[in-house]
Amino acid sequence: MSITEQLHQQRDAALTQIASAGDLATLESVRVAYLGKKGSLTAVLRGLGSLPPEERPLAGKVSNEVRVALEAALEARRAELSSVALKARIGAEALDVTLPGRSRPVGSRHLIEQIRAEVVDVFLGLGYQIAEGPEVELDYYNFTALNTPPDHPARSLQDTFYVRDLSGERSDIAGESDVLLRTHTSPVQVRVMESQKPPIYALAPGKVYRRDIADPSHLPQFTQIEGLVVDEGITFADLKGTLDHACKAIFGPDRRTRFRPHFFPFTEPSAEVDVSCGICAGSGCRFCKGTGWLEILGCGMVDPNVFGYVGIDPERYSGFAFGMGVERIAALKYDLPDLRVLLEGDMRFLRQF
Numbered sequence: 001m002s003i004t005e006q007l008h009q010q011r012d013a014a015l016t017q018i019a020s021a022g023d024l025a026t027l028e029s030v031r032v033a034y035l036g037k038k039g040s041l042t043a044v045l046r047g048l049g050s051l052p053p054e055e056r057p058l059a060g061k062v063s064n065e066v067r068v069a070l071e072a073a074l075e076a077r078r079a080e081l082s083s084v085a086l087k088a089r090i091g092a093e094a095l096d097v098t099l100p101g102r103s104r105p106v107g108s109r110h111l112i113e114q115i116r117a118e119v120v121d122v123f124l125g126l127g128y129q130i131a132e133g134p135e136v137e138l139d140y141y142n143f144t145a146l147n148t149p150p151d152h153p154a155r156s157l158q159d160t161f162y163v164r165d166l167s168g169e170r171s172d173i174a175g176e177s178d179v180l181l182r183t184h185t186s187p188v189q190v191r192v193m194e195s196q197k198p199p200i201y202a203l204a205p206g207k208v209y210r211r212d213i214a215d216p217s218h219l220p221q222f223t224q225i226e227g228l229v230v231d232e233g234i235t236f237a238d239l240k241g242t243l244d245h246a247c248k249a250i251f252g253p254d255r256r257t258r259f260r261p262h263f264f265p266f267t268e269p270s271a272e273v274d275v276s277c278g279i280c281a282g283s284g285c286r287f288c289k290g291t292g293w294l295e296i297l298g299c300g301m302v303d304p305n306v307f308g309y310v311g312i313d314p315e316r317y318s319g320f321a322f323g324m325g326v327e328r329i330a331a332l333k334y335d336l337p338d339l340r341v342l343l344e345g346d347m348r349f350l351r352q353f
């Protein structure tokens with residue numbers, strides 16, 4: 001076979017392999033087999049020098065043509081294969097930017113926390129300090145210093161969660177225990193009066209505990225906000241003005257208040273406060289059970305006996321105090337038929353606020 005025939009045979013074999021190379025790596029191995037340092041075409045080119053001089057020009061020309069043809073075919077196939085590879089990669093990495101994103105719901109404060117913050121803001125606006133204290137309290141701060149008699153029903157095991165029972169160890173408090181879960185936030189205010197001199201303008205929001213079975217209108221744990229003012233010359237008129245302002249700020253400027261006589265061990269005189277019904281504006285409807293009024297808080301002038309426990313001179317100072325249940329305010333504001341939804345964490349309820 002002539003050298004020209006050999007070269008053409010190699011060229012045709014190489015072109016077939018180039019055409020059938022399915023990926024860039026295979027194509028590269030074809031290139032190395034023919035045009036690499038130890039490639040078969042390279043070997044032919046190296047052997048040109050040993051040909052008889054008259055054959056060299058033609059053999060040189062043909063081998064050069066074959067090399068150029070193979071390089072062109074390799075380059076063309078390389079371009080083809082890279083575009084196929086790129087298309088495959090783009091296909092695999094494709095991202096549909098028109099798909100809706102995964103939703104991440106934004107959380108919100110619990111309704112009780114919202115109302116608590118709203119009430120706190122009203123009293124911050126009146127210059128009150130916010131006070132906090134322990135939820136596990138001493139009987140002394142929760143009952144005794146608040147003028148609650150030893151035999152008062154609120155102190156019974158039926159009504160209060162006791163933590164430590166000392167009745168077996170100390171005969172002087174027979175039937176009593178000295179550590180309990182606070183039943184109101186009043187003990188916070190007793191501690192304020194013990195540690196600060198008047199004038200005192202304090203608000204005590206926090207969780208309180210009572211031994212009730214949960215039902216539509218009772219929870220064993222709820223949130224109370226109490227307020228306390230002690231200053232010279234404080235009268236019941238100051239109490240009325242303050243609470244009327246607070247009710248208008250919380251429920252709306254068109255609401256009215258009324259004060260009914262009541263009894264608490266720690267205040268004298270004492271009153272319950274009603275706010276006019278927001279549905280019927282006072283004329284009577286199903287929501288207010290025909291009365292035109294909704295009961296929202298208790299209050300009164302601080303009993304001088306309470307001042308005695310904390311060393312405040314009742315001849316020089318007078319004061320008022322009040323307490324409200326935040327869950328009850330929530331129920332009135334949003335017409336909740338059952339307070340228990342406030343403790344259950346059901347998103348269908350919580351999402352509404």
Ligand code: 2NL
Pocket residue numbers: 186187189190224226228264266267297298299300302303306321322323324325
């Ligand atoms: C209610 C009634 C009330 C107080 C709380 C109080 C605190 C001190 C002294 C005197 Cl340190 N009184 N607190 C007074 C009257 C009523 O709460 O119905 N709460 C839900």
